[in-house]
Amino acid sequence: MRTLRSIRHRLALLLALPTGALVVLAALGTAGQAARYTEAGRTSDRVALVATTEELVHQLQRERGLTAGLLGGDESFRHQLGGQRSAADQARQALDRQLATDPPGAASVRSALSGLSTLAALRGRADTGTAGRAEALTFFTDAITGLTSAAFADQGSSGDDRLQASLTTLRALCDATEAAALERGTLNGVLAAGSFRGADYPSFVRITAVKNAALAQVPRTASSARITSLDAALRTPAAVTVAGMEQQALAGFAAEHLPVKPSDWWRAASGLVDDLHKVQEEAAQESRARADELRSAALWSLGRDVALALVAVAGAAGLGVAATRSITRPMAALVAEAGGLADRVLPAAVARIRDAGPDQDLAELGTLPASTRSGRADELAEVAAALDRVAATALRLAVEQSVLQRNSTESLASLGRRNQALITRQLGFLSALERGEHDPGVLANLFELDHLATRMRRNAESVLVLAGERSPRRWAQPVGMGDVVRAALGEVEDYRRVVLRQVDEALLDGGAVAEVAHLLAELIDNALAASAPDTDVEIFARVTGAGYLVAVLDHGVGMTEPELERANARLAGHESFLVGRTKLLGHYVVGRLAARLGARVRLAPSPVHGVTATVLLPGTLLTSHQQLLQSEVV
Template sequence: MHVTIRARLLRILVLPLAVLFALFGAAAAQQFSAYRDVAGTSANARLCLTLQALVHALQKERGPTIGYLGGVRQLRAVLPARRRATDLARARLEEALRGRDDALAAAVRASLGRLDALAAIRRRADDGTGSVKVTFGRFTAAITALDRLELGLDDAHDARLRAAYQAFRALGSAKEFTAEEHAIVLGSVAAGRFPADDYIRFLQLRAGRLAALESFPRSATAAQRRRLDEALGTPDAARALGYESAAVRGGGRLGPRAVPAVSWWTSMTSTVNGLRAVQISLGRDVQDRAAGLEGAARRDLLLFALFAFGTVTALGHLALDCVRSVSTPLDVLTEQMREVAGTRLPRTLAAVQHGTPGRTPPPAPLAVPDRAAPEVLEVAEAFDRVQRVAYDLAVEQAVLRRDAAESPVGIGPRDSGFGGAA
C-alpha cells in the first residue's frame, strides 16, 4: 500500500510536536506548582496577621483577668471590653478560615477548640472561684497553641520573605514573654510577693524576652529595628522596665511602692500595645513581600502560557502551511491532470486534427493554488510542456495533411507519410 505525501508529512511532524507538547506540559506543571506554592505562602501570610490579632486579644484579656483574680479589683471594669475584643478577633479568624480545607486551616481550627473553655474561665473569674495559676495556664496554653502553628513561611524559598518572617516570629516571642510577665506580676502584686516558684518563672520570662529581643536584629532590617527601638523607648516602656527591675531586685517581694499594681498594668499594657504596632508593621512587610512574589509568579505563569501558546500556534501554522503548500496543491493538480488527460487534451487535439490549424487555441495551462511550493509549480510546468508538445505535434500533422490534400501531384493520404507504405 502506497503512503501519501500528506501521511508522510504528518508522520514527520507528529513526533517533534509530541515531544514539544510533553516538554511544555512538564514545564507548565512545574510553573503552576511554583505559582501554587507562592500563592499558598501569600494566603498564609494574610492568615498570619489575623491569627496574631486573636493572640494579641487573648494576651490583653489574660492580664486583667489574672490581675482581678489576684486581688486587683480595679481591673474588673476592663474585662467586658477585653472579652468582646477577643470574641471579635476569633470571629474574624474563623471568617478568614472559611473556604479553606488545607492542613494549616485544620490545625488552626483545632487550636481554636481550646478557646471553647473561655466561657468557663470567664464565669469562674466573675464569681471568684477561679485560680490564678490554672487560669494563667489555660490562657497561656491556648495562646501558645495558636502562636506556634507552622505557617510554612520559615521554609520559603525567597530569602527576604524568610528573614521578614523570622523577625516577625522573634518579635512575637518577645511580645508573648512580655505579656506573660505582665500577667504573672498582676496575679501576685496584690499579695505583695510571688507565690511559690512564680518568682523563678518571672525571671525565666524576663530572660526569654531579652533573648528574643537580642535575636531580632539578626533577621530584621534597619527600618524594622528602628521601629522596635521607638516602641521600647516610650515613657511607658521605660516605666515598665523600671518596675521590672524593682521586681527582680525584690527577690520575690512585690512592694506596692516599688511595683504599683495599676501603674504596672497601664505601663505594661502600653508596652504590649507598642510591640503589637511593630508586629503589625512587620506582618505587613511579610504580606507585601509574599504578595509581590505571588504577583511575579502569576506574571511568569502568564508569560509562559503565552509563550507556549504562541510556539504551538506557530508550529501548527507551519505544519498546516506545509500541508497546504505540498499536499493540497498536489491534490488539486492531480485532479486537473486527470481532467486534462482524459477530456480537455483529447478534445483539443481532435479539434486541431479535424479543423483548421491555427484556429483552435492551445490548451490552457494548469491552475496551481497560490500556496503551492516551487516543486509543485515545476510539476505543473512540466505537464504544461507535455500537453503543449502534444498540441504542437497535432498542429504539425494537421498542416501536413492539409498540404498533402492541396498538392497538385495529388499525393493521396496513403502517401502522406502518416498512413504507412502502400
C-alpha cells in the same frame, strides 16, 4: 496509514513532534507558574489567618494579665475584665468567621481552639476567687501557645527568600510579644500579691530571658523597616519604664513588698505589649504584601506563558498551514493543468491531426501551449516540464500514427480501386460469356463465377468504405427496396438460406442503392456465419413512420450483453477499425456506411434465440411514385 498519503497529513505529522514538545514545555512552565500562583495565594491566606489568630491571642494576653492581677488580690482590675472578656469573645467570633471559609491551616487552628473549651468555667472561678493565679496563667499560656503554634504549623518553605524571612520575623515577633505579655501578666499578679511567692521569681526570670532572646532574634531576618519599628517600640517611655520596673522587681526578689504599683506596671507593660503587637501586625502586613506581590508576579508570568504558548502554537499552526499551502496550491494548479492537458488540450490536438486534410502539414498541427511555471518551486517546475515532455511525446506519437493511418488509408484506397476496376472488368467479361453460351452446365459455372466475382467486388468496396471512399456505382433512377434486398443477397455466399418474410414496396434513391445493398449484405453475411448450417436467416422489411425498417434475424447462439454493447459501439462508428479485430471488419464497414447514409443500425437479442440486426433508413432516402412520375415528365 492511508490518512498519511496526502502531503497535508505528512506535514502535519512532521510538525506534530516539535509542536507537541513546545506545548509540553509550555504546559510545564504554565503548571509551575500556576503552582507558584496557588502557593502564593495560600501563603497570603495563611498570613491572614495568623493575623486574625494573633488578634485573639492579643486579647487573651490582656485577659490573662488582668485575671492574674485580680487573682493576685488587686480588685481594681475587676472592672476592666468585663470589657476585656467581651473583646476576647469578639476576636474569637472573627476567627470563627474566617475559619468558616476553610483557609490553609484552618484544621490546626480549630484543633487549638479546643484549649479554650473551659474558658467560661475559669472565668467564673476567677470571679469567685476559687481559681489560683498560677492555674490561670497556665491555662491562658497553654491556650495562647497552642493557637500560635497552630497558626504557624503549615508555614513551610515559600520558595522566596524575602517572604521566608518575613514569615520568620513574624514568628519571632509573635514569640517576643507573647513573652512580653506573659511577663506583664506574671509580674502583674506578683505585684498585686505584693511580693514573689513560690516559683514566681524563677518564672519571671525565665520569661524575661525568653523575651530578650526573641527580641534579639528579630533583627536577624527582619527588614530595615521592621527593625526601625521595633527599635522605636523599645525606646518609647513605656518601654523605658518597663525596663526600670523589671530591674526593681529583679532587685527586690527577696523583699516582703515590692516598690512598684500594679496599676503603674500594667499601664507601662500594656503600652509596650501594644507597641510590639503593632510591629507584629506590620510584619504580618509585610508578609502578606510580599505574598500578594509574588501572587501577582506569578499571575502575570502565568498569563505571559499562556499567551506565549498560544502564540507559539498558533505560529506553528500558521507555519504548517502556510507550508502546506505553498506545496498543495501549486500541486493543485499542476494537477488542474495536467487534467486540462489530458482532457482538453491533447484530445483537441489529436482531433486536429486526425481531421487534417491531405494537404495540411501534420507537424504544424502537433504543437501544444507552454506550461505556466511562474511562482512554482523548482521541483514542481521540473514536474511540469516532465508533463510537457510526456504530452509532446504523446502528440508526436499521434502525428506519427496519423501519418501512418493516412498512408495506410491511401494504400487501401488505391488497392481497393485497383481491385474494383479489375473485378468490374471481370464481371463485364463474364456477362459477355454468359450471353454467348448455350450449354446449361457451362452457363451454371459462369453464373457461379459471376456470383464469386460479385462477392469479391463487395470486399473491394469494403476496403474503399474503410478508406473513406464512396462507391462509384450510381443509379440515375430510384430502385425498389425488394430489388435492393435481392441485390444484397446476390453478394453473399449462402444466399439460399435467406428467407424473405416480408418486404414492403418502397423506392430507394438511386445514389444510395449500392451502399444500402452493401450494408445489408454485410449484416446478412454476419447472420449466416452466426447461424447453424441447417437454419435459415429471416428478413423483414417494412415502411414505418420514421423511414424504412429492415430486420435481419438469425437463430444462432446469440451474444452476451457486453458483446452486444461493444458491437453496437462499432456499428455506431465509435471505434476505429485500426484497433479492432480483423474478423469483425464487417461491423466497421456497416458503421461507416450507416454514418454516411444517416441510418441507424443496432443489434439486439432475438425473441427466441439468436440476434436481430435492425436497419432504419431515413425517410429522405425514399422516393414516392408521384415524385418518380414528376421526375420522368420533366
